[in-house]
Amino acid sequence: MxxxxxxxxxxxxxxxxxxxxxxxxxxxxxxxxxxxxxxxxxxxVYEMGRDAFFEFFSENALGARRAFLSVGQMEKEVIEAALDLFHAPADAAGFMTTGGTESIIQAVQTCRDWDRARRKEPARRGNIVASESAHPAFNKAAKLMDLEVRRVPTAADLRADVKALEAAIDDKTMMVVGSAPSFPHGVIDPIAALGQLATKRDLWLHVDACVGGYLAPFAKDIGFDVPDFDLGVAGVSSMSADLHKFGFCPKPASTVFYTSADKARFHGFEFDQWPNGRFATNTIVGTRPAGGVAAAWATFQFLGxxxxxxxxxxxxxxxxxxxxxxxxxxxxxxxxxxxxxxxxxxxxxxxxxxxxxxxxxxxxxxxxxxxxxxxxxxxxxxxxxxxxxxxxxxxxxxxxxxxxxxxxxxxxxxxx
Ligand SMILES: Cc1ncc(COP(=O)(O)O)c(C=O)c1O
CATH class of the missing domain: 3.90.1150.10 (Aspartate Aminotransferase, domain 1)
Structure with missing residues (x-):
């Protein structure tokens, strides 16, 4: 009942x-x-994140540009710190989102619009070539945008099989995906080789570092064998990395980055054909918790x-x-x-x-x-x-x- x-x-x-x-x-x-x-x-760390979240419990990150300037500033500083951490080129850009899935959906939309614009085909239905170990968020994005995802088996070592991925590419392919690491097996795909593939075939490489992005650089710093995976790798166009996983920040908080402003310009949403005028966001959601932004900023400051x-x-x-x-x-x-x-x-x-x-x-x-x-x-x-x-x-x-x-x-x- x-x-x-x-x-x-x-x-x-x-x-x-x-x-x-x-x-x-x-x-x-x-x-x-x-x-x-x-x-x-x-x-x-838990208490720092929780207290920072509740400092900004009522504010809305949708108003970060006009009302809650502190939230806008913290968001900008989180992105700048992450760009530094991830060896981003000078004209790279990034945005905070509410999670890995949102970061991935946004990156796919940005890639799709970049691909449509460069080919001057506004209705083009592109495809994404990914290893079977890639996160389902790519299929969710494809479902929302009527795109195709082609998944290929991993290599014997459970990492992405670069040759198999290459074989799945056709003239409709827009994006190749690599994970750092993959959720199922925790292995980092050969991102440098995928970058070479993307460069050779003139495609967009997205690195899904949702689950490991904020742990990998530090594990590498202390001597663990962590292959290069980030925005500094040649051929990478975008990357997702979740703050609310191994960034140890409260949910909801993720980041998405583009290695050039030329690509990042397809990310945002803007509309003014309605009574209230200009509506512009860099997220799929409208209203979103300012607490997530504040807590990520505070966690970065607290830990360094x-x-x-x-x-x-x-x-x-x-x-x-x-x-x-x-x-x-x-x-x-x-x-x-x-x-x-x-x-x-x-x-x-x-x-x-x-x-x-x-x-x-x-x-x-x-x-x-x-x-x-x-x-x-x-x-x-x-x-x-x-x-x-x-x-x-x-x-x-x-x-x-x-x-x-x-x-x-x-x-x-x-x-x-
Ligand atoms: C590799 C990878 N990508 C994307 C996601 C999706 O993240 P979220 O659950 O924050 O949407 C996850 C979640 O575990 C993940 O492991």
């Missing part, structure tokens, strides 16, 4: 109490039970490069320990060579989906990859305190599944 609109108001305490009661059904993310969705560095490096050090060490812990369990192995904090591990001997099902009974929300079949974890420092417990439960679950000897088939599906 449908619940009616509340007839009378209730006390604040009553409302909060009911929400808290509902929340008890949720996954216990604070203790690392969710393998995705929530990202955390330290308590201090040194702070991000220190977090990267702790996080990369933790991921290393998880990987060793997983590989110490007989029958499990990490897939590919993940570069940052996403790890997928599978087995040639037992069904890891069934292992995940057994783990779920103990409150570990499953994260799965369907090809190749694997357990998936996108880790941040919320996963540090529960590492031993996780690995103990994992070992036990593997034991249970071995004992079942395939008798209990997994009914679980890989779901994002």
């Amino acid at each position: 449908r619940k009616p609109f509340p007839a009378q108001g209730r006390s604040r305490n009553d409302v909060i109490a009911e929400m808290r009661a509902m929340k008890t059904k949720d996954a216990d993310w604070r203790h690392g039970r969710t393998p995705l969705y929530v990202f955390k560095a330290t308590d201090a 490069r040194a702070g991000y490096r220190a977090i990267a050090k702790d996080l990369m060490k933790m991921v290393q320990d998880y990987k060793s812990g997983v590989e110490a369990i007989d029958g499990l192995r990490v897939q590919g060579r993940p570069h940052l904090s996403i790890v997928a591990f599978g087995s040639d001997e037992i069904d890891v989906f069934r292992v995940s099902e057994v783990m779920a009974v103990k409150g570990w929300v499953p994260g799965l990859v369907q090809k190749p079949r694997a357990i998936h974890r996108m880790m941040s420092l919320i996963h540090a305190p529960s590492m031993d417990e996780y690995l103990t439960d994992l070992r036990a679950a593997v034991g249970v599944v071995r004992q079942e000897g395939g008798a209990a088939a997994a009914s679980i599906r890989a779901t994002y």
